[in-house]
Amino acid sequence: MKQKIRIxxxxxxxxxxxxxxxxxxxxxxxxxxxxxYLAEVTMSIMQKQKARDxxxxxxxxxxxxxxxxxxxxxxxxxxxxxxxxxxxxxxxADAVREIAQELGFAGKVRIGIVTGDDIMSRLDEFLARExxxxxxxxxxxxxxxxxxxxxxxxYLGAWPMVEALNRGAQIVxxxxxxxxxxxxxxxxxxxxxxxxxxxxxxxxxxxxxxxxCGAQASGGNCQYEWSSVPNLADVGFPIVEASxxxxxxxxxxxxxGGWVIIPSIKEQLVYEMGDPREYITPDCVADFxxxxxxxxxxxxxxxxxxxxxxxxxxxxVSISYSAGFKxxxxxxxxxxDAYEKAKAADRILRMRLDRLGLRFDxxxxxxxxxxxxxxxxxxxxxxxxxxxxxxVGVRGENRTAVERFxxxxxxxxxxxxxxxxxxxxxxxxxEEIVAYWPALIPKEEITPVVEVLEA
Amino acid sequence: MKIQLTKIAxxxxxxxxxxxxxxxxxxxxxxxxxxxxxxxxxxxxxxxxGICKGEVERFELPNLGALNFLxxxxxxxxxxxxxxxxxxxxTFSTALLRMEIEIPDxxxxxxxxx
Numbered sequence: 372m373k374q375k376i377r378i379x380x381x382x383x384x385x386x387x388x389x390x391x392x393x394x395x396x397x398x399x400x401x402x403x404x405x406x407x408y409l410a411e412v413t414m415s416i417m418q419k420q421k422a423r424d425x426x427x428x429x430x431x432x433x434x435x436x437x438x439x440x441x442x443x444x445x446x447x448x449x450x451x452x453x454x455x456x457x458x459x460x461x462x463x464a465d466a467v468r469e470i471a472q473e474l475g476f477a478g479k480v481r482i483g484i485v486t487g488d489d490i491m492s493r494l495d496e497f498l499a500r501e502x503x504x505x506x507x508x509x510x511x512x513x514x515x516x517x518x519x520x521x522x523x524x525x526y527l528g529a530w531p532m533v534e535a536l537n538r539g540a541q542i543v544x545x546x547x548x549x550x551x552x553x554x555x556x557x558x559x560x561x562x563x564x565x566x567x568x569x570x571x572x573x574x575x576x577x578x579x580x581x582x583x584c585g586a587q588a589s590g591g592n593c594q595y596e597w598s599s600v601p602n603l604a605d606v607g608f609p610i611v612e613a614s615x616x617x618x619x620x621x622x623x624x625x626x627x628g629g630w631v632i633i634p635s636i637k638e639q640l641v642y643e644m645g646d647p648r649e650y651i652t653p654d655c656v657a658d659f660x661x662x663x664x665x666x667x668x669x670x671x672x673x674x675x676x677x678x679x680x681x682x683x684x685x686x687x688v689s690i691s692y693s694a695g696f697k698x699x700x701x702x703x704x705x706x707x708d709a710y711e712k713a714k715a716a717d718r719i720l721r722m723r724l725d726r727l728g729l730r731f732d733x734x735x736x737x738x739x740x741x742x743x744x745x746x747x748x749x750x751x752x753x754x755x756x757x758x759x760x761x762x763v764g765v766r767g768e769n770r771t772a773v774e775r776f777x778x779x780x781x782x783x784x785x786x787x788x789x790x791x792x793x794x795x796x797x798x799x800x801x802e803e804i805v806a807y808w809p810a811l812i813p814k815e816e817i818t819p820v821v822e823v824l825e826a
Numbered sequence: 827m828k829i830q831l832t833k834i835a836x837x838x839x840x841x842x843x844x845x846x847x848x849x850x851x852x853x854x855x856x857x858x859x860x861x862x863x864x865x866x867x868x869x870x871x872x873x874x875x876g877i878c879k880g881e882v883e884r885f886e887l888p889n890l891g892a893l894n895f896l897x898x899x900x901x902x903x904x905x906x907x908x909x910x911x912x913x914x915x916x917t918f919s920t921a922l923l924r925m926e927i928e929i930p931d932x933x934x935x936x937x938x939x940x
Contacts, residue, residue, distance in 0.1 A: 412906055508843045594919060595836040595853075634836060634851070637890050641849020643840035644894045647885050660887050676889075694907060735902065735909040743910075744917040747876045748924050764909030807905050809843070 372615060376561050378403040378554050378578075379610045383585025384410055385430055391585065391608050396440045396449060398624035401610060402561075404444070405553040406453035407583050408433065414547060415691030415805040417457035418491075418522040428459030434466045437542070441474055444541065451542045452532055452553040458522060460486050460546045464824060467542060471826035480826040483535025485545040487819040488524045490688065490812075497816070504688060504810035513810060519692040521805060525812055526687045528653025529575075530566070531819035532556035538823045547689065549652050551579030554611060562615040573657035573679025574617035576650070580657075581621055581639050581674070582609040588621060588639040590629025595638065602628025607670075618675040620667055631670040651687075653814075656680040685811040694806035695732065696773040699764040700780035701739075703793030706757050712788035713738055713761040719787050720763060723779055731767040731776075738762070760793065766804065773801050827934050828926045834939070835861060837919035844904035845896050846878075846915030848922045852891035856937065861893055862886060864927035870895050873925045874918075895922070 379401040381392030385408040395404055408430040421428030433455035444451060456463045464484045471480045490497070494517070497504065504513035504523075513520070524547035533556045535543045543556070555575035558564065564571045581588050588609040590600040607627025612620040621631050640659060644650075647659035656679055663676040704712040717736045724734070737743040739760035741752045765776045777799045784791050831850070834857040839848040850865060852858040867884040874882070880898030887894060901915055902908035912918075934940040 508845075592838070592916075594838060595851075637851050637892060638836065638838040638849065640890060641847075641851065641887070641892055641894055642838050643842060644847055644849055644885075645842065645896065647887050647894055660889055662889055664890070697909060699909065733902070733909060737911055739911065744912050745921045745924070748873070748921050762911065766907065766909055804906050806907050807843070 372563065373561050375612055375614055376402045376557060377610055377612050378405055378557050378582070380582035380585050380608050381406045382408060383583065383587060384408070385413055385432070387585055389432070392436055393439055394624070394627070395608055395610070396443050398607070398627065401449055403557040404449055404451045405582070406433065406451065406455060407550045407553060408453065408455045409457065409547060411689060411807045412691055412805055414458055414522045414524055414689065417459070418691070421458055426462050429457040429463035430455040433463065434470060437467050438470045438474070441471060441476065441480070445476060445479065450536065450540070450557070452556055453543070454545045454548045454553060456484070456544045456546045458489060458546065460484055460544055464544050467544065468824060468826045476826055478825060480542065481538070481540045482824045482826060483532070483538065483540025483543040484822045484824065485527060485531040485535060485543065485548060485819060487531070487817060488527050488545070488547040490525055490817070491523045494520065494523055497812070502812060502816065504690065504812065507809040507811065513690060513808060516692040516808065519694070521691045521693060523688060523690045525817045526653060526689065527817070527819050528552045529555040529559055530654065531821050533559045534821045535823055536560040538821070540823050550583035551576045551652055552654065554579030554582060555654060558613050567681065569655050569679040569681055570677060571617035572655040574619065574677040575613065576652050576655055576657045576679070577659065577662060577677055578611045578613060578619050578674070580650070581636060582611055584639060584642065585609070586629060587642065588635060589623050589631050590635060593635050593638060595634035600630055604628060617677060618673065620671050620673050622671045631672055633664050633666065633672055636664055636672050651683055653682060653686050655682050684814050686814050686817055688810045688812050690808035690810060691805050692808055694804045695766060695768040696770045696801050697764060697766040697804055698773050698777050698799045698801045699762060700777065700799040701760055701762045701793060702780065702783060702791055703758055703760045704788065705790040705792070706755065709756045709759040710738060710741055710752055712790065713759045716761055716783050716787045716791070717763065720779060720783060724776065727775060729772045729775055731765040731772065733766045735764045736762070770801065777801060827931050827940060828928055829934065829939055830923070831865070831925045831927065832923040835923065837923055839915050839918035841901055841904060841913070841915040844901050845898045846900045846918045848895045848897065848918050850893045850895065850922060855891050858888065858891040860927070860929065864929065865893060865925070867895070869925070870897070870922065873922065874900065
């Protein structure tokens with residue numbers, strides 16, 4: 372058994388720095404590259420793409436990335452775990468297989484495919500059996516939005532990926548799998564951890580949590596002494612050096628920017644945290660109150676002491692459904708009286724919307740430069756602000772009303788308060804809202820499927 | 827004397843649906859008991875008056891010298907439903923750091939805060 376494996380984070384979300392995974396592969400020794408592509412509503416975007424084009428529906432960026440890094444990955448035996456498959460895991464795997472063949476690696480690469488997360492076609496069966504998929508936040512049963520559902524996927528954990536790795540997959544592609552599972556799976560595979568080794572599974576899960584947002588652990592978005600973070604232009608993405616006993620070190624490649632320090636790790640540990648004793652994944656329940664941190668050198672933080680508990684009998688399900696339309700318009704008002712002018716423009720706009728008889732579920736006005744981030748906590752602004760951006764958003768079920776709203780912004784330039792600009796982009800775009808519905812489903816309802824293809 | 831939290835803590839915030847989470851981390855270990863004593867769920871709820879429309883929950887992480895707050899009903903519906911600039915609650919971190927706590931002068935001197 373290896374005594375240490377290095378798992379590198381290459382993407383913190385779909386759209387993260389394109390060069391990051393390349394630099395992780397080429398910038399120093401690693402054994403695994405993990406790539407997290409799926410935010411909560413990404414699946415619904417992919418579902419729409421697949422409806423238009425049956426060969427689409429996965430993270431397209433993953434394919435050209437593999438073209439760039441596959442030769443190095445094969446040469447150095449770096450294995451890849453990625454939830455790039457979206458709602459078309461097979462399509463994604465086919466595209467990667469083609470690339471492998473083009474590069475001359477036919478017969479030399481195995482691609483692991485994890486499916487079984489997509490439950491869209493089984494929803495009515497579940498509802499008929501009184502599996503209600505109640506919204507975890509509101510308690511409402513999913514039947515209330517049944518006809519508006521666009522995608523439904525269960526979050527799979529690390530174990531199906533472990534099976535793919537055990538069967539020799541160099542690249543593991545999943546659909547809806549947990550971010551943390553992408554990091555945990557290589558550890559289970561290499562170190563042979565048992566399915567009920569809750570402390571170690573929790574350690575690997577927390578390691579995954581630390582690196583799943585990419586550079587947010589290594590100096591990006593670091594509130595602690597932010598202006599001292601070195602060379603963010605060349606920020607190094609985080610790497611986990613994992614040991615069989617469940618301890619690990621967070622580090623990054625040498626000669627990269629950013630920093631791995633205890634405060635940066637602490638900030639990432641508390642990010643998107645609920646009850647710290649109950650970090651629930653399909654694989655375990657990790658306890659963040661048992662995490663201990665210590666320095667082990669420059670840009671090296673050792674993490675130890677982690678404990679956890681048995682996993683629950685449920686899997687989380689992410690359902691997306693259409694929830695109306697929205698649009699946001701902005702205008703910029705200049706000194707003098709910038710804030711007063713912006714407020715006057717907002718009053719005029721609202722009167723016009725009112726007289727048109729337009730009704731919305733919500734109209735929100737923010738004044739960027741005054742209160743858009745901290746609201747009333749920002750206090751009264753000084754009287755001579757150089758500029759203020761008026762930002763008005765509306766949301767409602769009626770597309771026509773939202774469309775009409777978008778035609779009322781630009782006219783304010785010639786029919787409202789003076790010294791106004793910032794409308795080069797044309798009318799605001801009407802956006803269809805695809806909302807997120809989190810639910811739970813009994814584990815036994817979901818059967819992950821693992822296939823391993825030869826390229 | 828009044829101490830602004832930014833002098834004794836750093837923070838990161840994020841979202842889960844319509845709930846914002848703020849992790850508040852003591853800049854030095856010895857400040858953690860101050861945070862536990864002074865930054866209660868009630869005063870955080872009061873601080874975010876007009877922003878947080880639901881309950882505030884607080885969790886302690888003594889191992890990290892950190893508190894985690896959940897601010898329910900704070901993100902205008904959350905996720906894609908929200909019209910807010912900060913629909914993901916990313917700037918709730920520094921909004922909490924604006925808070926001032928009142929501590930006895932001798933304690934402030936002891937911690938070199940005065």
